[in-house]
Amino acid sequence: xxxxxxxxxxxxxxxxxxxxxxxxxxxxxxxxxxxxxxxxxxxxxxxxxxxxxxxxxxxxxxxxxxxxxxxxxxxxxxxxxxxxxxxxxxxxxxxxxxxxxxxxxxxxxxxxxxxxxxxxxxxxxxxxxxxxxxxxxxxxxxxxxxxxxxxxxxxxxxxxxxxxxxxxxxxxxxxxxxxxxxxxxxxxx
Numbered sequence: 670x671x672x673x674x675x676x677x678x679x680x681x682x683x684x685x686x687x688x689x690x691x692x693x694x695x696x697x698x699x700x701x702x703x704x705x706x707x708x709x710x711x712x713x714x715x716x717x718x719x720x721x722x723x724x725x726x727x728x729x730x731x732x733x734x735x736x737x738x739x740x741x742x743x744x745x746x747x748x749x750x751x752x753x754x755x756x757x758x759x760x761x762x763x764x765x766x767x768x769x770x771x772x773x774x775x776x777x778x779x780x781x782x783x784x785x786x787x788x789x790x791x792x793x794x795x796x797x798x799x800x801x802x803x804x805x806x807x808x809x810x811x812x813x814x815x816x817x818x819x820x821x822x823x824x825x826x827x828x829x830x831x832x833x834x835x836x837x838x839x840x841x842x843x844x845x846x847x848x849x850x851x852x853x854x855x856x857x858x
Contacts, residue, residue, distance in 0.1 A: 765850040
């Protein structure tokens with residue numbers, strides 16, 4: 670009898686424990702490679718440094734007086750669109766207003782829009798970086814100008830349905846690239 674009771678009693682004692690609990694939701698930990706930058710060689714009146722993670726810039730788009738390039742990040746499913754216009758005949762106010770209005774169109778879905786002034790006195794580059802929080806189509810937008818001859822604007826877009834929480838790691842990574850573009854813009858003579 671002892672031979673039967675002891676093993677059964679042991680099973681009950683070992684098998685008893687805390688009630689099973691559901692596992693908490695897990696989130697992906699996305700890590701991106703350290704950014705390495707190189708000067709982008711493009712036939713436009715400015716130059717800048719871009720992340721080597723991005724595809725090489727293959728072509729310049731032109732539409733009237735606007736010229737642009739796309740900096741594509743296929744691994745992140747994102748593109749930074751750059752548009753350049755020359756400043757002439759007092760059109761700087763119009764260019765600034767258009768860039769600011771483009772950002773304000775995201776207020777419908779945005780939780781917040783933070784603006785950060787940028788100034789590089791040595792290279793005569795002045796501008797603004799907008800960080801857009803929430804499920805907006807674009808997570809970052811910016812413009813830089815020398816206030817006399819050049820105006821460059823840019824927008825970050827992902828090839829995915831806007832979901833701020835999911836896009837946040839990639840958005841933060843690319844925001845550093847946007848800041849690097851703004852910091853390294855040099856106007857060509």
